Amino acid sequence: MTGECPMCGSVSELQMSHIVPAFVWRWLKETSGTGYMRRINAPNRRIQDGFKARMLCLRCEQLLSPWEKQFADSVFRPLQSDNLPVFRYSSWLARFCSSLSWRVVRQLRNEDQLADLPSHLLLASERALDIWASVTVGQIPSPGEFEQHIIPLDSLSFMDQPDVPTNLNRYILRTVDCDVAYADDDAFVYTKMCNLAIIGFIRVSKPNLWRGTKIHAAGGAFGVGPYVIPTDVGHYILDRARTVQMAQMSKSPRQRQVIMQAAKSDPERMDRSESIRALDYDVIMFGEKAYDRQNGDP
Numbered sequence: 001m002t003g004e005c006p007m008c009g010s011v012s013e014l015q016m017s018h019i020v021p022a023f024v025w026r027w028l029k030e031t032s033g034t035g036y037m038r039r040i041n042a043p044n045r046r047i048q049d050g051f052k053a054r055m056l057c058l059r060c061e062q063l064l065s066p067w068e069k070q071f072a073d074s075v076f077r078p079l080q081s082d083n084l085p086v087f088r089y090s091s092w093l094a095r096f097c098s099s100l101s102w103r104v105v106r107q108l109r110n111e112d113q114l115a116d117l118p119s120h121l122l123l124a125s126e127r128a129l130d131i132w133a134s135v136t137v138g139q140i141p142s143p144g145e146f147e148q149h150i151i152p153l154d155s156l157s158f159m160d161q162p163d164v165p166t167n168l169n170r171y172i173l174r175t176v177d178c179d180v181a182y183a184d185d186d187a188f189v190y191t192k193m194c195n196l197a198i199i200g201f202i203r204v205s206k207p208n209l210w211r212g213t214k215i216h217a218a219g220g221a222f223g224v225g226p227y228v229i230p231t232d233v234g235h236y237i238l239d240r241a242r243t244v245q246m247a248q249m250s251k252s253p254r255q256r257q258v259i260m261q262a263a264k265s266d267p268e269r270m271d272r273s274e275s276i277r278a279l280d281y282d283v284i285m286f287g288e289k290a291y292d293r294q295n296g297d298p
């Protein structure tokens with residue numbers, strides 16, 4: 001399909017692009033108990049290659065490819081197996097994260113999922129899309145107020161909050177989740193790739209409440225100090241875990257049977273899988289309540 005590439009504006013053959021990069025889906029598949037994954041909003045359908053849409057020209061796809069590899073090798077994979085990796089980055093990281101925020105906002109908009117956004121925030125999202133595209137293709141060096149932030153998430157064994165969803169560790173460690181969050185005058189795009197969330201500011205009135213998470217356009221260091229996110233962002237992440245739990249509950253009985261059969265056919269794989277490790281964390285935190293609802297994908 002030929003069309004105008006929405007990232008760079010050139011008219012060219014448009015490629016099938018991953019919204020969330022392929023390395024995330026690959027890792028989830030490699031480490032799952034069954035070798036299959038499901039989309040949150042369609043838990044009854046197995047998907048094997050992540051979610052794609054016809055979006056970018058070949059040149060833009062090729063621009064993203066080395067950054068994705070670098071991100072996978074120096075951030076994503078070390079974070080799955082180790083403590084927080086420390087590394088220095090140059091301008092590629094802000095460009096990569098801008099492209100990611102761009103892809104997610106654009107896809108959600110195409111799926112009509114931004115319809116509830118108040119008009120002034122919708123307008124801000126259009127401006128953010130323009131700026132992130134310009135940063136990605138190298139027309140401007142910095143996203144300015146449309147900052148990119150990176151939040152490493154860790155498993156938990158305790159949380160002093162009422163009504164903590166009992167799938168919390170499975171959500172933190174194993175779920176891919178994309179959303180635009182908004183309240184009052186603020187909005188941001190949230191791209192969660194297992195235990196790593198990338199946040200793109202659409203309109204954030206108090207950016208100084210975020211500490212140690214900002215990706216600096218010219219380069220910087222990641223993982224060197226503590227980080228702080230606003231309290232309501234912490235609550236938002238809990239809400240997302242609840243949303244996923246509700247979606248998982250809608251799995252059909254037939255689908256549960258398919259999952260159980262896949263798990264039984266290779267119990268050793270299941271035992272050593274990251275899916276089971278994430279479930280174990282929930283059992284430690286919530287006891288038998290972790291099994292209350294058949295949530296999570298083994």
Ligand SMILES: [Zn+2]
Binds near residue numbers: 007010059060
């Ligand atoms: Zn392009």
